[in-house]
Amino acid sequence: MAFRLLGSALEGALRVNDRSHRIGSVGHRQVEHTADLALELWGPDETAVLREGARALVAILTERAAVQPTAKRRVEIEALDGADRLVRWLNEILYLATVEGFVVCDAELELDLERWDGGLTAELVGQAHAADLLRTEIKSATYHDLALEHRADGVFARVVMDV
Amino acid sequence: MTMKIDFEQIDAYRWRIPARGGMNVPGLVFASAPMLEAISSDRSPEQVVNVAKLPGIVGHSIAMPDIHWGYGFPIGGVAAFDERDGVLSPGGVGYDINCGVRLLRSTIDREEAARRLEPLAVELYQAIPSGVGSQGRLRLSAKELDRVLERGAPWCVETGHGRPEDLAVLEEHGCMQRADPGRVSQRAKDRGAPQLGSLGSGNHFAELAYVDEIFDPVAAEAFGLREGAVTLMIHSGSRGLGHQICDDALHRMLKASHEYGIELPDRQLCAAPLSSPEARDYFAAMACAINFAFANRQMMTHFAREAMVRHFGRSDEALGLEVVYDVCHNIAKWETHEVDGVARRLCVHRKGATRAFGPGHPDVPERYRSIGQPVLVPGDMGRYSYVLVGTERAMRETFGSSCHGAGRKMSRMRAKKSARGRQIFAELRERGIVLQAQSKRTVAEEIPEAYKDVAEVVDVMHGAGIAKKVVKLVPLAVVKG
Numbered sequence: 024m025a026f027r028l029l030g031s032a033l034e035g036a037l038r039v040n041d042r043s044h045r046i047g048s049v050g051h052r053q054v055e056h057t058a059d060l061a062l063e064l065w066g067p068d069e070t071a072v073l074r075e076g077a078r079a080l081v082a083i084l085t086e087r088a089a090v091q092p093t094a095k096r097r098v099e100i101e102a103l104d105g106a107d108r109l110v111r112w113l114n115e116i117l118y119l120a121t122v123e124g125f126v127v128c129d130a131e132l133e134l135d136l137e138r139w140d141g142g143l144t145a146e147l148v149g150q151a152h153a154a155d156l157l158r159t160e161i162k163s164a165t166y167h168d169l170a171l172e173h174r175a176d177g178v179f180a181r182v183v184m185d186v
Numbered sequence: 187m188t189m190k191i192d193f194e195q196i197d198a199y200r201w202r203i204p205a206r207g208g209m210n211v212p213g214l215v216f217a218s219a220p221m222l223e224a225i226s227s228d229r230s231p232e233q234v235v236n237v238a239k240l241p242g243i244v245g246h247s248i249a250m251p252d253i254h255w256g257y258g259f260p261i262g263g264v265a266a267f268d269e270r271d272g273v274l275s276p277g278g279v280g281y282d283i284n285c286g287v288r289l290l291r292s293t294i295d296r297e298e299a300a301r302r303l304e305p306l307a308v309e310l311y312q313a314i315p316s317g318v319g320s321q322g323r324l325r326l327s328a329k330e331l332d333r334v335l336e337r338g339a340p341w342c343v344e345t346g347h348g349r350p351e352d353l354a355v356l357e358e359h360g361c362m363q364r365a366d367p368g369r370v371s372q373r374a375k376d377r378g379a380p381q382l383g384s385l386g387s388g389n390h391f392a393e394l395a396y397v398d399e400i401f402d403p404v405a406a407e408a409f410g411l412r413e414g415a416v417t418l419m420i421h422s423g424s425r426g427l428g429h430q431i432c433d434d435a436l437h438r439m440l441k442a443s444h445e446y447g448i449e450l451p452d453r454q455l456c457a458a459p460l461s462s463p464e465a466r467d468y469f470a471a472m473a474c475a476i477n478f479a480f481a482n483r484q485m486m487t488h489f490a491r492e493a494m495v496r497h498f499g500r501s502d503e504a505l506g507l508e509v510v511y512d513v514c515h516n517i518a519k520w521e522t523h524e525v526d527g528v529a530r531r532l533c534v535h536r537k538g539a540t541r542a543f544g545p546g547h548p549d550v551p552e553r554y555r556s557i558g559q560p561v562l563v564p565g566d567m568g569r570y571s572y573v574l575v576g577t578e579r580a581m582r583e584t585f586g587s588s589c590h591g592a593g594r595k596m597s598r599m600r601a602k603k604s605a606r607g608r609q610i611f612a613e614l615r616e617r618g619i620v621l622q623a624q625s626k627r628t629v630a631e632e633i634p635e636a637y638k639d640v641a642e643v644v645d646v647m648h649g650a651g652i653a654k655k656v657v658k659l660v661p662l663a664v665v666k667g
Contacts, residue, residue: 114433121426159387183257185257185281185429186388
């Protein structure tokens with residue numbers, strides 16, 4: 024489903040410093056935002072970006088605590104498109120951590136773009152009953168200034184978190 | 187990349203953004219000239235423009251002087267929508283639905299509190315659960331939680347957590363109508379249920395202060411604020427319940443925006459026509475979060491009263507811990523306002539802005555009606571806060587709205603860098619302020635200089651005649667998450 028986005032919502036929204044990554048590399052960085060916290064993510068494909076997003080989010084939530092891979096979870100997410108999928112994915116990771124105490128340390132993701140709901144299935148690995156690892160409160164990943172772009176050298180995303 | 191916005195100066199405190207390029211109404215920014223320069227350095231003016239593009243917006247897309255870059259709507263934004271062709275936008279309310287501020291007065295003198303500040307701060311810190319994922323002391327059944335969502339602060343009073351007279355001085359009397367727990371997802375309930383009666387983290391706080399200066403003796407007298415008397419301010423909202431209700435609504439509204447053909451300058455502005463099932467369902471869920479937040483602040487009021495009684499060894503009545511007022515910051519409400527001489531029913535979105543109704547309005551508590559509604563404006567934890575009073579002019583120009591705080595000027599990252607190597611607790615202690623906090627990182631993010639000087643913000647509101655200064659409060663002890 025396509026959205027009509029006006030003005031500068033996508034144009035110029037993604038300002039990843041191209042020198043900060045190499046072709047095919049995976050990474051993230053935090054970007055200044057007056058009230059909140061923005062993340063830029065990049066990777067060779069969308070699943071790598073989503074995985075990196077989960078890692079980055081958990082690193083912020085736990086202030087980089089060591090998370091033990093002792094439990095597994097399976098999640099399925101519906102989405103309107105790639106950018107929406109990123110927001111919903113991050114909010115799922117956030118929900119599991121803050122409400123259920125399941126803190127993710129890795130994920131195997133499968134994207135089925137043919138599915139009507141833009142589906143994402145993921146096998147999560149992490150630590151259960153680990154709410155005490157959380158050090159930072161994040162309310163949500165937001166749709167503001169959201170971008171996910173497929174470029175010749177990989178996928179780049181930007182998401183703002185409400186903290 | 188910041189969009190270039192042209193401002194037309196109206197007077198010393200007002201700037202118009204002419205309606206161009208898809209804007210349905212002009213923008214109206216309240217700021218001094220130096221503040222406008224600072225405001226223009228982030229993307230909040232662009233957000234004022236984006237809000238002006240939403241269907242059915244009436245009057246102006248308004249920004250208060252504490253405006254800063256938010257998500258979707260700017261923080262410090264006010265927008266009113268016509269009931270026939272307007273929209274309801276969850277992003278225009280925000281994640282922390284009914285984040286707000288409550289102020290209590292007391293008969294305790296500043297000197298008495300100052301003599302025992304450290305143990306008093308510890309007592310409050312222990313009484314009010316705070317910090318990341320903090321949980322309240324109540325364990326609510328599903329049925330009880332639904333009652334909280336329907337009833338708000340009155341539920342607390344009915345269950346012995348407050349006085350009936352508290353309710354008379356809360357916005358909406360602490361209970362928003364049309365709340366329907368059936369419109370709240372199980373996820374939202376699971377997220378919020380354990381958190382009733384907890385402060386949370388970030389910029390939320392409980393603060394003991396004293397009345398340092400009186401600007402308007404008549405209004406101060408009406409609000410029961412005496413020079414040198416100790417006050418207690420509580421800033422918190424609907425916690426995880428509100429965050430999840432916003433998330434749930436955004437997912438649905440994104441689809442709805444597309445289906446209703448609403449063009450989105452920013453996805454976070456997704457919205458649905460006020461008469462649509464999507465908007466009605468969100469309103470019913472939002473009202474539940476509003477009530478949860480009213481109840482949350484009421485529970486913390488109760489805990490704080492218990493702590494003060496324990497500490498001072500005097501009765502609650504003797505300590506005179508009475509609620510002055512309770513304002514909402516993040517909210518959408520049905521209100522009637524005069525537009526071009528005609529009374530219209532509007533859905534007013536206040537995102538990081540407070541209601542500031544003037545004298546004579548029936549929604550102002552009876553005891554303040556001849557004066558106007560108290561407007562509570564917290565500053566940063568190291569300087570001061572203000573109590574203002576709403577005006578008739580606010581009714582005409584801002585749909586009865588005013589600023590809500592100092593407004594951030596530093597990102598959290600920059601604040602942390604600035605705090606590195608410093609002893610923030612000791613710095614505050616030198617200013618006579620005791621800080622009790624769960625997290626040093628939160629303290630670093632919340633250093634006083636991370637915020638604008640709230641005195642400059644309220645001077646703009648006062649100078650513009652939107653809300654008039656009543657008293658200045660100076661902090662004594664601050665509890666943070």
